[in-house]
Amino acid sequence: MLKIKNLYKKQANSFINHINLMVEKGSLVSIEADREFSNTLIDLILDKEVIGSGEIYID
Numbered sequence: 001m002l003k004i005k006n007l008y009k010k011q012a013n014s015f016i017n018h019i020n021l022m023v024e025k026g027s028l029v030s031i032e033a034d035r036e037f038s039n040t041l042i043d044l045i046l047d048k049e050v051i052g053s054g055e056i057y058i059d
Contacts, residue, residue, distance in 0.1 A: 006045065007054035014040040018054070025059075045047050 001040070004021040014036040025028050043049040045056055 001059045002045070003057040005055045007051065007056065009040060009044060009049065009052040011040060016040060016044070
């Protein structure tokens with residue numbers, strides 16, 4: 001399971017504003033976004049970037 005709760009991150013060219021998402025194990029989700037947003041979100045999920053605020057839980 002992937003759970004994102006109130007995720008917030010601001011960078012020079014990218015801004016993630018209080019995103020909430022829950023993906024159950026075995027499910028597939030597609031998120032359409034620009035390149036900067038997508039790269040920042042993936043980096044946050046993979047723990048390559050520091051979260052501004054909120055939580056990411058992976059089980």
